[in-house]
Each structure stands twice: as C-alpha cells, then as structure tokens.
Amino acid sequence: MYEHILYEVRDHVATITLNVPERRNATTTPMIHELVDAIDRLDADTEVRCVVFTGAGRIFCGGADLAKRDDTFAVAKGDFDWRRDGASALTLRIYRSPKPFIAAINGSAVGVGLTLTFPMDIRLCADNAKLGLLFSQRGMVIDGASGWFLPRLVPMTWATDWAYSGRIFSPEEALRAGLVRSLYPADEVLSRAQELATQIASANPASVSMSKALLWRMSPDATPYETARVDSEALAELGLRPDAAEGVTAFLEKRAPEFKSKVPADLPRSYPASG
Numbered sequence: 001m002y003e004h005i006l007y008e009v010r011d012h013v014a015t016i017t018l019n020v021p022e023r024r025n026a027t028t029t030p031m032i033h034e035l036v037d038a039i040d041r042l043d044a045d046t047e048v049r050c051v052v053f054t055g056a057g058r059i060f061c062g063g064a065d066l067a068k069r070d071d072t073f074a075v076a077k078g079d080f081d082w083r084r085d086g087a088s089a090l091t092l093r094i095y096r097s098p099k100p101f102i103a104a105i106n107g108s109a110v111g112v113g114l115t116l117t118f119p120m121d122i123r124l125c126a127d128n129a130k131l132g133l134l135f136s137q138r139g140m141v142i143d144g145a146s147g148w149f150l151p152r153l154v155p156m157t158w159a160t161d162w163a164y165s166g167r168i169f170s171p172e173e174a175l176r177a178g179l180v181r182s183l184y185p186a187d188e189v190l191s192r193a194q195e196l197a198t199q200i201a202s203a204n205p206a207s208v209s210m211s212k213a214l215l216w217r218m219s220p221d222a223t224p225y226e227t228a229r230v231d232s233e234a235l236a237e238l239g240l241r242p243d244a245a246e247g248v249t250a251f252l253e254k255r256a257p258e259f260k261s262k263v264p265a266d267l268p269r270s271y272p273a274s275g
Contacts, residue, residue: 006019091146
C-alpha cells in the first residue's frame with residue numbers, strides 16, 4: 001500500500017520500515033504522509049499493542065532529502081503553516097498515539113532522522129551508527145518539537161551541546177546521556193527491538209497505554225497532585241475489570257496472562273488528553 005515505507009503486523013507488533021535505502025531513507029513529504037497514515041492505521045487496529053520503527057539497509061535515516069540542494073529548506077512566502085510542517089506533523093502524531101513505540105536505530109540517524117525518534121518511548125541503537133543534530137551546521141534549527149522532547153530524554157547539558165554544535169556524536173555518547181537504552185551490532189538491533197516489543201505486547205494494553213500517558217503527559221506538571229488523582233482514578237477503574245483478575249490468577253497459576261483489553265476502546269476514563 002505504500003511507496004516509501006513498509007508496514008507489517010505480526011503477533012500484536014506493528015513494524016514500520018523506512019524503505020528508500022538508495023536515498024539513505026531520507027525523509028520527503030510523501031514519506032511523511034505515508035508515516036502519518038500508517039500511525040492512523042495502527043492506532044485504529046486493536047490487535048496492535050506495540051510498534052517497532054526501523055530503516056531498510058544500513059542507514060536508519062539520513063535526515064531530509066537534499067535533492068533540491070540549496071532550496072531544500074525553502075518555503076514560499078504565504079505557504080507556511082506550522083501544522084503542516086513535516087517533522088512536527090510526524091512527531092506530534094507519534095506523541096498522540098496511545099501505543100508504545102520502539103526505535104530500532106539500525107544505522108546512522110541524523111537531523112530529522114534522529115529527531116523523529118524523540119517522541120518514541122524506547123530507542124535501541126547500532127553500535128556503529130553516527131548520530132547528530134546537524135541543523136545549526138545547515139543554518140537551521142532543531143525540528144519536530146525537539147526543544148520539548150529532548151530535555152525530557154537527556155540532561156540539558158547534553159541537549160544544548162548537540163543542538164548548538166550540530167556535531168556528529170557516537171552511540172556510546174548517546175548511551176551515556178540516556179538517549180538510547182542499549183547498543184547492539186547493527187544486524188541485531190531489529191530483532192532485539194522486536195523481542196522487547198513482544199514482551200511489552202504481552203502486558204495489558206490498557207495498562208501500557210495509560211502508563212505511557214502518565215509518563216509523557218503528566219510529568220511536565222509542576223506538582224504531583226494531578227498525576228496522583230489521574231493514576232488513582234485509573235487504578236480504581238482497572239481494578240474492577242476482568243483483566244485485573246486475570247493478571248493475578250495467571251501469576252498464581254504460573255502461566256502467561258490472556259488479556260482481553262483493546263486500545264483505544266478500553267482506555268480508562270481518566271486517560272489524559274494529548275492537548
């Protein structure tokens with residue numbers, strides 16, 4: 001169904017693959033449209049419980065397509081609308097999704113090729129990848145609401161270093177800063193991500209999505225009181241559902257639970273809006 005990406009669902013895990021390896025999986029407007037459509041599709045599919053995002057070939061994503069050369073970043077006067085900005089459209093769509101996302105960064109990721117992973121929940125990275133926020137070296141500025149996402153992933157001293165200098169940095173540095181969870185040989189990254197996705201998919205989908213919302217949408221609050229109210233209401237509602245009884249019974253019987261909840265249909269009433 002898609003020209004620039006691959007989309008597959010297996011065992012409750014959706015895998016989205018940037019699929020233009022001959023152009024280093026560089027992002028284009030058509031690719032962004034396909035990615036947003038794919039996320040709409042997986043959000044509507046109650047069988048999807050977790051999402052893995054990767055790239056075809058040896059590069060995860062080489063950033064924006066530079067085919068227009070010196071006009072790459074030019075926007076005609078009167079055509080600008082921030083809501084149509086491709087990077088922000090994609091990152092905000094990922095942010096709105098109740099499903100957990102794992103970035104399987106199987107090779108180098110620079111520019112938007114890296115910032116598109118910031119709203120994702122977990123990042124695994126190839127140990128030979130080159131990473132970088134190259135925007136300042138191109139006369140541009142960090143995109144995709146990175147000024148909101150990145151300081152929630154790493155200490156400000158790392159965020160400012162990378163954003164201001166526009167330098168390439170190593171996977172080891174990304175690991176030290178906390179941007180990525182773990183490093184693997186490039187040919188193992190996708191399989192490791194799918195293993196983790198399968199583990200997440202075995203949990204109660206409503207619980208996972210509610211936890212995602214609490215971590216992403218409530219953590220910026222100045223005090224913990226509203227978060228306490230929201231999670232308490234969710235606990236009270238979920239505790240009366242069959243999946244809670246199933247979780248306890250399965251533990252006592254030493255077997256895997258068989259959860260029946262669907263997302264988004266069975267999200268708790270206190271699920272916080274995305275804004």
